[in-house]
Amino acid sequence: MKISILISTILLASLSSSPGQVPVFRPDQIASMVAAYKLDPRGPYRDIRWFCKDGSINPPKEPCDKPGGVQRARMKQEIVDLAKKEHIFLGQILATTPYVDFWDEVNSSSRLKQFQLENFLFSADNGWILRKARYYRGARQAEDEAKWGRDFFEWLLKDEQRISEHFFLIKQAVRDLPHRTDDNLTLRIRAVSKSISEAYPEFMDLRIKIHGQPHPEDLNAVRNFQRLHQEKLSASIYKLLDDLVKDMNALYQTVDLTKLGAYSGQLSSENEVGKAITKLVDEFKDVPPSLARLNALSETMLAARNGLSSTVSPDERLAIFDALIEMEEIILLEAQTVSPETLEDLLTQIKVLIRVAAATGWIELWEWEKVEEYLTWRGKEEMSLNDLDRQLTLGRSVIEWSTGMGTAIWNKTIERYGTFEPLTYGFLDDRIRSSVLLPLGEKIGNLGDLITQFSGRSNLVMGIKEQGLIRGLNPGFAKGILVVVSEDPDNIKVSPDKIYIFDRSPADLKPVAGIATVSEGNAVSHVQLLARNLGIPNAVFSRRNLLELKAYSGKEVFYAVSPNGTVIMKPAKEMSEEERKLFAKRVRPEERIEVPTQSLNLAQKNPVNLREVKATDSGNLCGPKAANLGQLKSMFPENVVEGFVIPFGVFRDHMEQSMPGTEMSYWGFMNQIFDQGEAMLNEGITQEKVDAYTLEGLDKLQTAIRSMPLKQEFVEEMKVCFEEVLGDRLGKVPVFLRSDTNMEDLRDFTGAGLNLTLFNVVEPDKILQGIKDVWASPYTERSYSWRQRYLINPENVYPSILVIPSVDVDASGVMITKGIINEAADDLTVAFSRGAGGAVDGQVAETWLLVKGGPNILLSPAREPFARRLPADGGSYKEALTFNTPILQNGSISALRKIAHEIKDKFPFAAGSEAVIHDIELGFKDGHLWLFQVRPFVENKNALGSLYLQSINAKLPVQYYPVSYALQP
Numbered sequence: 007m008k009i010s011i012l013i014s015t016i017l018l019a020s021l022s023s024s025p026g027q028v029p030v031f032r033p034d035q036i037a038s039m040v041a042a043y044k045l046d047p048r049g050p051y052r053d054i055r056w057f058c059k060d061g062s063i064n065p066p067k068e069p070c071d072k073p074g075g076v077q078r079a080r081m082k083q084e085i086v087d088l089a090k091k092e093h094i095f096l097g098q099i100l101a102t103t104p105y106v107d108f109w110d111e112v113n114s115s116s117r118l119k120q121f122q123l124e125n126f127l128f129s130a131d132n133g134w135i136l137r138k139a140r141y142y143r144g145a146r147q148a149e150d151e152a153k154w155g156r157d158f159f160e161w162l163l164k165d166e167q168r169i170s171e172h173f174f175l176i177k178q179a180v181r182d183l184p185h186r187t188d189d190n191l192t193l194r195i196r197a198v199s200k201s202i203s204e205a206y207p208e209f210m211d212l213r214i215k216i217h218g219q220p221h222p223e224d225l226n227a228v229r230n231f232q233r234l235h236q237e238k239l240s241a242s243i244y245k246l247l248d249d250l251v252k253d254m255n256a257l258y259q260t261v262d263l264t265k266l267g268a269y270s271g272q273l274s275s276e277n278e279v280g281k282a283i284t285k286l287v288d289e290f291k292d293v294p295p296s297l298a299r300l301n302a303l304s305e306t307m308l309a310a311r312n313g314l315s316s317t318v319s320p321d322e323r324l325a326i327f328d329a330l331i332e333m334e335e336i337i338l339l340e341a342q343t344v345s346p347e348t349l350e351d352l353l354t355q356i357k358v359l360i361r362v363a364a365a366t367g368w369i370e371l372w373e374w375e376k377v378e379e380y381l382t383w384r385g386k387e388e389m390s391l392n393d394l395d396r397q398l399t400l401g402r403s404v405i406e407w408s409t410g411m412g413t414a415i416w417n418k419t420i421e422r423y424g425t426f427e428p429l430t431y432g433f434l435d436d437r438i439r440s441s442v443l444l445p446l447g448e449k450i451g452n453l454g455d456l457i458t459q460f461s462g463r464s465n466l467v468m469g470i471k472e473q474g475l476i477r478g479l480n481p482g483f484a485k486g487i488l489v490v491v492s493e494d495p496d497n498i499k500v501s502p503d504k505i506y507i508f509d510r511s512p513a514d515l516k517p518v519a520g521i522a523t524v525s526e527g528n529a530v531s532h533v534q535l536l537a538r539n540l541g542i543p544n545a546v547f548s549r550r551n552l553l554e555l556k557a558y559s560g561k562e563v564f565y566a567v568s569p570n571g572t573v574i575m576k577p578a579k580e581m582s583e584e585e586r587k588l589f590a591k592r593v594r595p596e597e598r599i600e601v602p603t604q605s606l607n608l609a610q611k612n613p614v615n616l617r618e619v620k621a622t623d624s625g626n627l628c629g630p631k632a633a634n635l636g637q638l639k640s641m642f643p644e645n646v647v648e649g650f651v652i653p654f655g656v657f658r659d660h661m662e663q664s665m666p667g668t669e670m671s672y673w674g675f676m677n678q679i680f681d682q683g684e685a686m687l688n689e690g691i692t693q694e695k696v697d698a699y700t701l702e703g704l705d706k707l708q709t710a711i712r713s714m715p716l717k718q719e720f721v722e723e724m725k726v727c728f729e730e731v732l733g734d735r736l737g738k739v740p741v742f743l744r745s746d747t748n749m750e751d752l753r754d755f756t757g758a759g760l761n762l763t764l765f766n767v768v769e770p771d772k773i774l775q776g777i778k779d780v781w782a783s784p785y786t787e788r789s790y791s792w793r794q795r796y797l798i799n800p801e802n803v804y805p806s807i808l809v810i811p812s813v814d815v816d817a818s819g820v821m822i823t824k825g826i827i828n829e830a831a832d833d834l835t836v837a838f839s840r841g842a843g844g845a846v847d848g849q850v851a852e853t854w855l856l857v858k859g860g861p862n863i864l865l866s867p868a869r870e871p872f873a874r875r876l877p878a879d880g881g882s883y884k885e886a887l888t889f890n891t892p893i894l895q896n897g898s899i900s901a902l903r904k905i906a907h908e909i910k911d912k913f914p915f916a917a918g919s920e921a922v923i924h925d926i927e928l929g930f931k932d933g934h935l936w937l938f939q940v941r942p943f944v945e946n947k948n949a950l951g952s953l954y955l956q957s958i959n960a961k962l963p964v965q966y967y968p969v970s971y972a973l974q975p
Contacts, residue, residue, distance in 0.1 A: 031092050033425035039084065040135055040427060043096075049139025050097035051079035057102045066144065076101045079145035094422070095120050097135055100183070101150040105161045114871065114886045115175060119419040122182050126433045129221075141211040148184065148196070148217055155185030156324075163320035163327075170315070171888035174367030175415055178437075180327040191257050192220070198250045206243050208235065222258040225251065263291045263336070269329035273322050279313035282306045283329060295340040297351055297358075303340075304358045307333050307365035308374075330366065334442065337362055341445040350383070350969035352453060353397060357381045359446040360404050366442060368408035369867070370889050376864040377404060389969060391962040394457055401450035402475055403866065408443050409434075409524065409549055410850050410869035411889070413510060418871070421494050431492055435549055447548065451475060456973070461962050467551070467575040468558055475548040478571035481955050482543035483564070484519035485578055485589055490552060490559040502791065505565050507552055510850075516788045518542065520565045524549050543567040568959035569829075588954060600798045601749050608655040612720070613727045616649040616810070621914050628653045628806035629746030634913075634940045635808065641912060645905070645937045649810035650727045654748065656720060657781055657805055665710055672711060676785075679703035680801040701787055708782035716774055724774075732811055737770040740880050744808040745780045749797060765842065766812040768880030780807050813936055814876040817893045818844035818929030821902055822943050823910050825855055827865065831922070832858040834906050835865075838893045841873025841885065844929070852893045862899050867892070901935050902928075913940060 043049045055063045056077050058070035069075060078099050088094050093113060098121050100108070110117035127134040139145060162176065163169065169176060186192075196217055203213035212231060216224055232239070232247045239247070266283050273280030286306045290299045310326050310333075317323050341359065346352040360381065364374035380400055383389060412434050423430040438444070454474015458464040465473040487504045495512035505520035520543040545567050547555070562578040564585055605626040619628065619636030627633070632651040639646040661673040668675055683700045687693070728736040743764040762783035764776045783789060784803050797803070817838050825833030834856040839849045850869035856862050872884040894902075909924055923943035929936050 031088055031094075036088070036092075036094070036426035039088075040096075043135035043139070044133075044137045047138045048079075048082075048142050048145075049136045050082055050085045051139060051142060051145050052082045053080050054078070054144045055080045076147070076150050077144060078102065078147065078150065079142065093117075096124070097139075098124065099146045099151075100154045100158070101147070103154070105158050108158065109162065114418070115172070116419055118175070118179055119416055120423070122178065123416075123419060123423055123430055123433055125182055126436055127427065127429060129223075130432060130436070131429055141214050143210075143214045148192070148220055152184040152186065152192075155183040158183065159185055159324045159327075160320045163323040166315065169323070170890050173311070173314075173890070174411060177327055177330065177367050178415075180324065181331050185324070186328070191253055195220075195250065195253050195257065198246055198253065202243060202246050202250065205246075206235075206239065225254045225258055228254060263287050266329055266332055269325045269332065272325035273317075274319075277313070277317060277322065279310045279317065279326050279329070282309045282313075295343050297344055297346070297354060300337060300340060300344055300358050301354065303333050303337055304361040304365065307337075308361055311365045311367075311371070334362065334366055337442060338440075338445065341442075345975065346449075346452075346973055348969065348973060349389070349456070349967060349971040352449065352456070352973060353381075353383055353969075356397070356401050356446065356449050356453065359442055359449060360401070362442040363404060363408055363446060368411050368441065368443060369404060372890070372892055373407065373864065373867050383969060387968060387970075388966045390964065390966050391457065391461055394453065394460075394967070395962060398450065398453050398457060398474065399477075401446070401453065402477055405443060405447055405450065405475060405548060406546065407867055407869070409438060410866075412438060414850070414869040414871045414889070417510075424493060435553065438549060447472060447475060447550070457962075460965060460967065463572065463962065465573045467573055468555060468563075468577075470551060470554040472548055472550055476545060476551060476573050478543075478545045478567035478573045480542060480544035481567050481569045481952070482520070482541040483566035483585075483588060483952070483955065484543055485564050485581075486519035486562065488555070488558050488561055488563045488565075488575075490556045492552065492556075505563060507547060507555060509549075509552065517791050520544070522547050524552055545571075545573045566955065566958060568955045570959045570961075572958050574958060584954065601800075601802050603748075603799070603802045606654060606748070606804065608658045610653045610655040611659045612656070612723045613650045613652050613809075615727075615731055616646075616651060616808075619651055625748050626654075627651070628808075629748055629804075630941055631744055631746040631939055632806060632808040635810075635938070637913065638909075638937050638940060641908075642905070642937060645935055647810050647813060647936065648731055648733070649808060650731045651746075652777065652807040652809065654804040654806050660714060660717065660720075660781070661711075663714065666713075667710075672707065672714065675703075675710075676707055677801050679707065697791075701790065704785040704787075704790060708785040711782040711785070712775075712778050714778055714781075716777070721774065727809070732809075736773065737768065740766045740768045740812040740876065740878060741773065742808075742810050742812055743767060743773070743776045743780050744810070745783055746806045746808050747784055747803050748806075749784075749800075749803045765874070765882050766876040766880055772880075777807060781805050810938075812876045813842075813929065813931055814878075815842055815844075815929035815931045815936065816840065817898075818842055818927070818938075819851060821906060821924075821926045821928060823906055823924040823926070824943065825857070827855060830858070834858075834903065836894070836899075836902055839868055839870050839873065840887055840893055842876050842882070842929070843874050844870075854894065854899070856899065856903060897933070898930055898935075901930075905935060905937070909940060 054066040054077065056066065056068065056070050056075050057063055059072060059074040060070075062070070063080070064070060064075075066077065069077075078101050081097065085096055088096065093116060095117055098117075100121075108117050108121075109115060124134065128136060131137075133140050159180065162179075199209070199213045199216045203209045209231065212224070212227060215227070228247065228251055232244070232251070236244065264287060266287055270280040270283040270287070273283075283306060286302055290302055293299050307330055310330050314323055314326055317326060337359075341355070344355070346355050360369075360377060361374070363369050364371060364377075369377070377400060380396065383393070383397075386393075416434055416437075420430050420433055451472040451474045454472075458474070465476045467473055467476055484505055487501075488507070489500075489504050490507045491498055492509050495506075495508040495510060498506075498508075498512070500506060500516050500518050502517040503519055505522075506518055507522045509524050517540070522545045524547055543565050558577075563575055564578050564581045566574045566585075602625060607626045610627055614627065616632065616636045616639055619632055620640065621633050621637040623636070624630040624633035628651045635646060635649070636651075658673070661676070662671050664670075665672045665675050670678070679700055682703075683696050686696045686699065725736045728734065728739060732739045732741070743762075745762050762780045764780065767773050767776050784805055790800070817840050819836065819838030821837075822835040824831055824835065826835045835853070836856060837851040837853040838844055839851045844851060850866070852868040853865040854862055855865055868887075868889060871887055873887050874882050875885050876882055905928075906924075906926070909926065913924065925939075925941045925943040926937065927939040929938065
């Protein structure tokens, strides 16, 4: 008691708050709370109370007047405050928790997810905050928790739409939440453990654990207790312990097919799932583990998931979920013991495990349907290496989609908990490795090894396992320190001479030597396009690859990706002479180019209607965004919004004003910075010191530009444009302000996403301030760092601004008029996310390869958990998403094919661009297609054409292998 009160007093004193207010909790304070609770016999709990149905709370020896009360622990005050202020729930007790609160829909089920994370932490860290409190008698009652669980699922599973949209999370919740009665076995275990503790008090801690938080690990704990105390035990107590071990072993033993009959027995005689389970049990209960049994199990599991939609009763739906979990456990055990004997067996087992991934929600049903089309070899007597490689690619993709599902569901909660408990970062890996993804990854790795054996093609990455799961994205090569990042990549400060492996692709990225991710993001995000443009090697690794490579973090490595996706990574000291020469020859990493200025038109000092702008204005009146969109407006007037352009001349006119605190103009100050930087380089000063000087000056410049006064005549012209072009007064129309410089979409540089775009701005003062913010954005560290790699004359970067009304699109994305993964000039690559700004910010977008005259091939489903929506009153908000339906339906895809064909045939890029591949940003609102941008798609031809990269670009020989090919044991 004294320890508990002392710890609570210290914690409350450490939290800064005014009297009567809920305190604010910093991550370090929460971490201190966690550390204290581990030592506290009551953990996060204050005392035991009766919680009555009428809302009253009674002392532990005063039961409620009416039935239905629950006795459980009451939370410490700081735990209550933490929940109110931070929406963090530690040491949750389910009994008496309102179902709506626990489902926590408004917060994307955060409270449920926190319960799941805590379960993991309890197992991974010896009870975590309940390390001592798990023996706190009466804190929680197993029968009350299980009853609450059953009642919760009775409430949750009434809603068919909820099941469809959140199947994966609900299935995981059924696995995690107590709710089973397990006939009378649990009650007998509780009764026997109670008898033992009353006769032998040393057993009390275990009895409290078994009653309050039963777990399979308790079986070994009881066995160890019996062994350690056997000399002190009477014969009767020893016999009770024998009975307890027997019952617990029966409760936690590996399930077999006959146990599935208990679930089919809970279903009506007409229920198709019940019939399927009964058939499975009848046909395979006496059959030892085999490929045929695995196949039948997977088909029954998929039928069970499909059967939820035709099952009405919540009780029956819960029985189906329980049956799915039991069948999954059998699959996980038997998949390890069933070894494929032939090539066909291996391919069949991969298909079976992918089907299980669909049945258990790691991929959605519509995604399974797209995959199943290509998981076929029936009727074939032999398969080519290319056929096998397609199966490998498909299997790798399913692993990526599945891990992406886990990331989308839990990552926000993991990152929140990770700020005060780093062990949380192991949750997702634990969840993946205890699922079908583990044996699936192993079998896909076996197929990759087989293809390597047949072809001689192989990734060579630090000697780690499962290299068949590694896939190159952007060709290029680099040498630098390897940095493996498992935490939030958006908070990492990167260095241009290092190679980074991220758990997911960051939304913004400053220049680096090389990158790799566990989740690809999407192939046409701004980060990916910049990497592709600059020849930065980029690849996708599995989560297990990332964990293994942590051992090499901080080491200097050589990293290369070939055009067809072969990946090499090895210690720099092991580089070949040919590889060393790659860096010895390179005085500068890339050929630098000059921003053309000879045709600049700085005389236009007023905004221009988008209808008056054409592609030929790119680089003289404005940047290519506005010029090309104006051209699109003339070609597709119904598919492009109205808008106007603030040209280069307006920017330059304002930059000629006197800059406060100096004796020169803003323009003169900027030129002085770059002139001095060039002089420093000529004097032999290092690039690092020159960059530091330049960035310091640019920081002063951009700060000054943001405070620059706008000329009154320009402000008046803006008001006129809003009324005449956009149809209403300034302050009444939400708009996008899109930066549009003359350094973008050059022949050898895309510049995608380097400068500022402001979303959905309404208020006049924010629009006027936004203009200055956009003008300042080319002078940020990130923008300077990327373009400095290429530009000889960065002082001649001019920003124009495209002003267009916001469209609150249902979905948006990017279309490249080329097959990126297959280099097919006539195909299309399309990436879409729901809401505005989709696919360009590193989002895990829904990506398709639209083959000319052929199929629509799903490359990746969306795994972005939130969409950006644009309300009419300005700003934006995030809307929670589900993945149970595709973003692009057949009608949308047909519209994309049609407009891509017209743009490819008709769009006149500015003279000299020689573009034949288009990068198009677009969106759909209520089925209508809107075009927002078109630009040339730029690739790094040096990387694609490098003789070295071509030399590691292993080709698959034209060889065929019988499906009966015998595999080595």
